[in-house]
Amino acid sequence: MDPATPPDPSDPTPQPADGRRPGYLYRQVAAHLAAHPDQVFKVAEVTAAIAAPSTGAVFEALKKMAAAGYATHTTGPHRFQITQAGVDAAGAMPPPAPRTSRQGRRGAGRRQPVTRPNGDLYFPRKLAGATDVDVLRRLREKRIPVLLYGPPGTGKTALVEAAFPDLLTVAGTGDTVVEDFLGNFIPLPDGGFEFVYGPLVAAMREGRALLVDDATLIPPKVLAVLYPAMDGRRVITIPGYRNERVDAADGFYVIAGHNPGVHGAILTEALASRFDVHIEVTTDWDLARHLGVPSPAVAAAVALNDDLAAGRVSWAPQLRELLGFARVRKTLGLPAAAANLAGRAPEEDREQVLAALRQHFGTEIAPLTLGKQR
Numbered sequence: 001m002d003p004a005t006p007p008d009p010s011d012p013t014p015q016p017a018d019g020r021r022p023g024y025l026y027r028q029v030a031a032h033l034a035a036h037p038d039q040v041f042k043v044a045e046v047t048a049a050i051a052a053p054s055t056g057a058v059f060e061a062l063k064k065m066a067a068a069g070y071a072t073h074t075t076g077p078h079r080f081q082i083t084q085a086g087v088d089a090a091g092a093m094p095p096p097a098p099r100t101s102r103q104g105r106r107g108a109g110r111r112q113p114v115t116r117p118n119g120d121l122y123f124p125r126k127l128a129g130a131t132d133v134d135v136l137r138r139l140r141e142k143r144i145p146v147l148l149y150g151p152p153g154t155g156k157t158a159l160v161e162a163a164f165p166d167l168l169t170v171a172g173t174g175d176t177v178v179e180d181f182l183g184n185f186i187p188l189p190d191g192g193f194e195f196v197y198g199p200l201v202a203a204m205r206e207g208r209a210l211l212v213d214d215a216t217l218i219p220p221k222v223l224a225v226l227y228p229a230m231d232g233r234r235v236i237t238i239p240g241y242r243n244e245r246v247d248a249a250d251g252f253y254v255i256a257g258h259n260p261g262v263h264g265a266i267l268t269e270a271l272a273s274r275f276d277v278h279i280e281v282t283t284d285w286d287l288a289r290h291l292g293v294p295s296p297a298v299a300a301a302v303a304l305n306d307d308l309a310a311g312r313v314s315w316a317p318q319l320r321e322l323l324g325f326a327r328v329r330k331t332l333g334l335p336a337a338a339a340n341l342a343g344r345a346p347e348e349d350r351e352q353v354l355a356a357l358r359q360h361f362g363t364e365i366a367p368l369t370l371g372k373q374r
């Protein structure tokens with residue numbers, strides 16, 4: 001280590017007073033994680049492994065890595081694992097976040113990861129001069145409903161979960177009925193029945209956000225139950241339970257997801273007109289690389305999505321499939337991950353998917369298949 005190298009002013013972690021230049025602890029932490037890329041560490045484990053004097057300082061360094069996308073961060077307890085971007089950074093400090101205004105110093109528009117209810121991290125994307133998470137929260141404050149649309153697996157549900165920790169969800173299908181929104185009677189052990197309120201009623205009364213996922217798969221006459229809750233009235237009744245009146249509390253908000261091109265998904269004018277903002281959600285290829293997806297897999301996915309847009313295929317890998325690729329690669333290796341991705345393609349598109357994977361990986365690839373007994 002060159003003692004003449006100037007200090008790194010972007011490193012906020014506490015530093016030892018023994019002549020070592022700033023950034024030393026961060027590089028120790030990053031190096032330890034990089035030496036064990038498949039291992040998930042608790043803060044105390046890293047502290048003990050590098051003989052650091054302060055668990056708090058190690059925690060700050062780990063959080064800095066996570067904020068830059070160099071590590072994943074899950075809670076309960078706090079655990080960290082290095083990403084491919086962290087390995088590629090080779091212990092270099094992440095660049096400081098730009099601060100161009102007082103608003104920026106308050107944190108608006110920063111792309112800090114947000115923890116979803118399941119503990120996974122969501123990395124916000126740029127939208128309308130801020131981040132998608134910030135924009136959705138601002139729209140909720142103004143009661144402006146949003147329709148998110150895009151291929152399955154691009155992160156629509158993850159975005160909504162990151163934006164609204166109080167979220168309730170209705171998963172739409174062609175079999176969804178009004179009772180899935182309002183509630184229904186359930187049998188009791190003594191032979192009687194009790195009415196249990198549905199997620200729409202709970203969201204209205206508790207002032208919570210309601211995601212109608214795959215809304216365009218739901219029959220239009222069923223979706224009509226939402227409309228009086230979304231307009232200026234913000235009131236519904238429950239016909240199946242004494243015509244009980246339900247008023248929306250402050251904070252109640254409806255957001256919907258739509259997957260164009262999915263069989264049976266129909267975006268009616270009545271539904272589209274209820275949502276003042278329509279936001280297209282596509283896969284963030286840079287984020288996929290950032291989270292450890294190998295470049296050949298990303299390049300193949302980009303090419304297949306171009307084919308999808310041109311109508312030459314009906315399926316292409318999105319962020320969900322690419323993150324699955326990265327997980328399988330860590331467990332079974334790169335050839336098995338590529339073979340598994342090929343096997344996830346629909347039968348009618350499999351040859352095109354295989355051709356793209358072979359081109360970008362430069363090797364023969366076949367769908368993951370059981371072989372002969374040894």
